[in-house]
Amino acid sequence: MSASAIAISGLTIALPPGADRAHAVDGVDLESGAGEITCIVGESGSGKSLTAHAVMGLLPSGVRATGGSIRFGDADLLKLAPDVMRRLRGRDIGMIFQDPMAALNPVMPVGRQVTEQIRAHRAIGEAEALAEAAKLLGQMGLEAGRVLRAYPFQLSGGQRQRVMIAMALALGPRLLIADEPTTALDVTTQAQIIRLLKDIQAQRGMSVLFITHDFGVVADIADKVAVMRHGRIVESGPAAQVLGHPSDPYTKSLIDAVPRFRNETPPLASGTPLVTVNNLGKTFQRGGLFSRDKPVAALDSVSLTVGRGETLGIVGESGSGKSTLARCIIRLLDPDAGEVLFDGADIARLKPRALKPLRRRIQMVFQDPFSSLNPRHTVGEIVTAGPRALGEDAAQTTARAAEMLRLVGLDPAAMRRYPHEFSGGQRQRIGLARALMLKPDILIADEPVSALDVTVQAQVLKLLDDVRRQMNLAMLFITHDMRVAAQVCHRVMVMRRGRVVESGATAQVFASPSSDYTKELLAAIPGRARLGFGN
Amino acid sequence: MRNFARRFFSRPAAAAGFAVFALILFIALAAPLLFGHGPFSIVGVPLLPPGSPGLLAGSDVLGRDMMVGLAYGARVSLLVGIVSTLCATIIGVLLGAVAGYYGGVVDDLLMRVTEFFQIIPSFVLLMVLVSFLQPSLGSTILGIAMIGWPQMARVVRGEFLALRGREFVQAARILGESDLHIIFRQVLPNALPPIVAIGSMMVGSAILTESALSFLDLGDPNSLSWGSMISGSRSAMWVAWWTTVLPGLSILITVLSINFMGDGLNHALNPRRRER
Numbered sequence: 001m002s003a004s005a006i007a008i009s010g011l012t013i014a015l016p017p018g019a020d021r022a023h024a025v026d027g028v029d030l031e032s033g034a035g036e037i038t039c040i041v042g043e044s045g046s047g048k049s050l051t052a053h054a055v056m057g058l059l060p061s062g063v064r065a066t067g068g069s070i071r072f073g074d075a076d077l078l079k080l081a082p083d084v085m086r087r088l089r090g091r092d093i094g095m096i097f098q099d100p101m102a103a104l105n106p107v108m109p110v111g112r113q114v115t116e117q118i119r120a121h122r123a124i125g126e127a128e129a130l131a132e133a134a135k136l137l138g139q140m141g142l143e144a145g146r147v148l149r150a151y152p153f154q155l156s157g158g159q160r161q162r163v164m165i166a167m168a169l170a171l172g173p174r175l176l177i178a179d180e181p182t183t184a185l186d187v188t189t190q191a192q193i194i195r196l197l198k199d200i201q202a203q204r205g206m207s208v209l210f211i212t213h214d215f216g217v218v219a220d221i222a223d224k225v226a227v228m229r230h231g232r233i234v235e236s237g238p239a240a241q242v243l244g245h246p247s248d249p250y251t252k253s254l255i256d257a258v259p260r261f262r263n264e265t266p267p268l269a270s271g272t273p274l275v276t277v278n279n280l281g282k283t284f285q286r287g288g289l290f291s292r293d294k295p296v297a298a299l300d301s302v303s304l305t306v307g308r309g310e311t312l313g314i315v316g317e318s319g320s321g322k323s324t325l326a327r328c329i330i331r332l333l334d335p336d337a338g339e340v341l342f343d344g345a346d347i348a349r350l351k352p353r354a355l356k357p358l359r360r361r362i363q364m365v366f367q368d369p370f371s372s373l374n375p376r377h378t379v380g381e382i383v384t385a386g387p388r389a390l391g392e393d394a395a396q397t398t399a400r401a402a403e404m405l406r407l408v409g410l411d412p413a414a415m416r417r418y419p420h421e422f423s424g425g426q427r428q429r430i431g432l433a434r435a436l437m438l439k440p441d442i443l444i445a446d447e448p449v450s451a452l453d454v455t456v457q458a459q460v461l462k463l464l465d466d467v468r469r470q471m472n473l474a475m476l477f478i479t480h481d482m483r484v485a486a487q488v489c490h491r492v493m494v495m496r497r498g499r500v501v502e503s504g505a506t507a508q509v510f511a512s513p514s515s516d517y518t519k520e521l522l523a524a525i526p527g528r529a530r531l532g533f534g535n
Numbered sequence: 536m537r538n539f540a541r542r543f544f545s546r547p548a549a550a551a552g553f554a555v556f557a558l559i560l561f562i563a564l565a566a567p568l569l570f571g572h573g574p575f576s577i578v579g580v581p582l583l584p585p586g587s588p589g590l591l592a593g594s595d596v597l598g599r600d601m602m603v604g605l606a607y608g609a610r611v612s613l614l615v616g617i618v619s620t621l622c623a624t625i626i627g628v629l630l631g632a633v634a635g636y637y638g639g640v641v642d643d644l645l646m647r648v649t650e651f652f653q654i655i656p657s658f659v660l661l662m663v664l665v666s667f668l669q670p671s672l673g674s675t676i677l678g679i680a681m682i683g684w685p686q687m688a689r690v691v692r693g694e695f696l697a698l699r700g701r702e703f704v705q706a707a708r709i710l711g712e713s714d715l716h717i718i719f720r721q722v723l724p725n726a727l728p729p730i731v732a733i734g735s736m737m738v739g740s741a742i743l744t745e746s747a748l749s750f751l752d753l754g755d756p757n758s759l760s761w762g763s764m765i766s767g768s769r770s771a772m773w774v775a776w777w778t779t780v781l782p783g784l785s786i787l788i789t790v791l792s793i794n795f796m797g798d799g800l801n802h803a804l805n806p807r808r809r810e811r
Contacts, residue, residue, distance in 0.1 A: 327705075330709055332705055332708060332709065356711050359709060359710065359711035360710075360711060362709070363709060363710075364705075364706070364709050366702040366705070366706060367702070368702055371701045371702045371703060372701075372702035372703055372706055374703040374707075374721055374724075374725070375725065375806065375807070376724040376725055376804075376806055377721075377724075385707065385710050385712065386710040386711065389710050389711045389712040389713070389716065390711060418806040418807070420806065420807050431706070434706065434710070438710065
């Protein structure tokens with residue numbers, strides 16, 4: 001191990017008065033050597049991102065470092081003047097973020113943005129900078145000629161992240177800070193980006209601080225790991241040691257909460273299906289009065305069945321059509337072709353009025369715990385909305401709502417409070433209670449845990465499973481995460497570009513996938529090798 | 536409700552705005568009781584400065600009591616400001632909500648109508664409308680509402696477009712709530728902040744627009760407003776500042792107090808601010 005490129009010691013970051021704790025970061029010590037990838041892992045609110053922002057000198061206003069030091073080379077980054085820090089940033093310290101779309105200027109071609117970055121720090125001409133940019137993009141595995149002229153919206157998420165990495169590395173920094181760089185990407189793209197980062201890091205011998213919440217990613221990329229909780233480092237050390245023999249109970253619980261391929265839900269004996277979907281099709285066409293874009297087939301003859309008490313997983317990356325499928329079944333969207341048989345009757349083309357009595361039997365839990373609850377309604381109003389829409393007795397409904405909140409693990413006193421007073425996991429429970437109030441026959445869960453921390457994720461998954469059992473629900477479980485699907489589904493169906501690629505019993509699909517795409521998805525799961533998946 | 540009032544008055548600006556507005560409203564309503572004569576009766580020598588015996592705010596070019604004029608002017612200005620804003624808001628919110636929530640053809644149609652109103656210079660439209668209908672309080676209010684609603688409709692449409700895609704709206708549809716219920720109970724409360732903000736500005740601009748109409752002698756000839764006071768005194772502006780400054784100041788204070796109340800209203804309606 002070489003001398004440390006960056007050494008953080010005793011870093012303390014104070015929060016403004018009135019926050020839920022005094023210090024966002026409290027006495028953090030961390031070192032990362034040249035040629036090392038150090039992962040900072042933690043759940044939301046652990047202080048991992050603020051630590052990284054402190055290194056970059058980009059703490060939000062009202063938040064400042066009150067103690068400790070960050071040694072980078074000969075300098076203490078906390079004591080540098082803003083303009084010195086600014087010159088350092090970008091030149092000696094590169095950064096990449098979670099959302100490359102937000103970090104790129106949408107109205108400027110990518111090439112100009114890369115050359116601008118280079119020329120901000122070096123006195124060279126545009127042509128020279130352009131040649132340099134092309135070389136860099138080439139190293140990132142991009143087709144430089146095309147990408148240089150492209151606007152950000154013309155690139156895929158993975159390509160955009162590669163551009164961001166190229167920009168971060170343009171000036172040969174000694175330290176790269178990556179803040180959740182793969183969180184917004186599909187799993188196969190994530191695997192590619194992780195491989196790219198590792199290769200480049202090895203070539204250049206720089207030091208990388210990699211912030212993530214995902215232990216799978218840690219297992220794939222880290223040389224060193226630091227686990228953060230409530231602003232403190234609870235455990236740190238070489239990756240093999242922390243992952244293989246965690247000494248801290250919190251680290252253990254985090255690693256245990258990573259969903260494994262531990263399928264305890266063999267397929268049910270087939271009975272009469274509750275919902276049968278036959279050859280469902282949906283095409284989107286955008287455009288105005290005079291021009292029409294090329295139609296996009298979001299669903300292309302998709303068929304499935306799901307029975308009472310059964311969970312069918314629908315797995316796919318973004319753009320696979322899995323959410324469109326859910327919205328066509330629940331009739332938030334009108335399918336163009338095919339049929340949706342619910343208890344034997346086709347509901348694909350029912351008029352809204354005829355659909356209304358069926359609404360209560362098909363319910364949905366949404367992905368975003370923040371946008372799925374009306375911020376201006378109390379939890380009581382939210383949970384009783386369904387029965388009220390059907391004109392049920394108010395007093396009885398309220399009593400039932402209290403009971404339902406208890407069932408999903410919340411205090412009935414929550415009824416008088418507003419959604420913003422609850423955490424993400426609690427909000428998902430409220431959303432579930434709202435759906436269950438109508439005593440549905442089938443529950444569609446659209447990425448219900450993808451916005452949650454792993455420990456909370458595990459709790460919500462368990463709750464969903466309990467509820468399914470208790471109420472003998474049919475469940476369509478939509479997810480991009482193979483690990484989650486493996487945990488809760490009896491059967492899974494893999495989708496890609498609007499088509500079903502593969503379907504079957506969960507254990508079988510995961511153990512011996514028949515399509516190449518499924519194999520690719522499984523291989524891309526982060527941490528597969530090191531955390532012992534695929535048993 | 537008591538909670539709402541407490542939150543509203545917890546903001547000093549809102550409380551002050553409310554107090555000032557209430558005072559102006561009281562003076563306007565009680566004008567006939569407070570003063571022994573009407574705004575048009577001549578009480579003394581023209582252009583007496585404020586503080587002259589019996590004339591708190593001085594007298595105007597015709598020797599009428601300015602104080603009485605300001606009080607009666609408040610009746611007209613407030614009536615025009617508030618009623619025309621209410622009309623414009625109701626029209627704008629309804630059309631904007633329907634256009635934004637349903638989108639597609641409905642949206643296209645309603646927005647083309649809105650644009651039709653927006654591309655005509657609004658003050659010219661107002662002048663034509665008012666002179667066509669004969670200048671009166673009613674035609675002034677109608678005219679100002681007609682030029683005010685497109686702005687409200689645009690903003691409300693934008694808010695609804697953004698909000699209708701939110702998952703809680705989808706959830707409401709799945710629960711079987713009617714469109715009407717979703718529009719008014721789910722989406723509208725979330726679109727309130729800009730509506731209140733624009734509404735409170737609109738009261739101000741309606742008062743100013745009425746002043747401009749009166750200035751052009753297109754106001755109701757039988758009633759005195761702050762605008763017509765300024766208009767009637769413009770020839771004396773350089774020799775008797777109070778004849779124009781006092782009605783102008785009245786407009787300013789009224790508009791300011793309404794804006795402060797609008798801010799307070801938004802604050803009190805937002806559940807996120809409730810615990811503080």
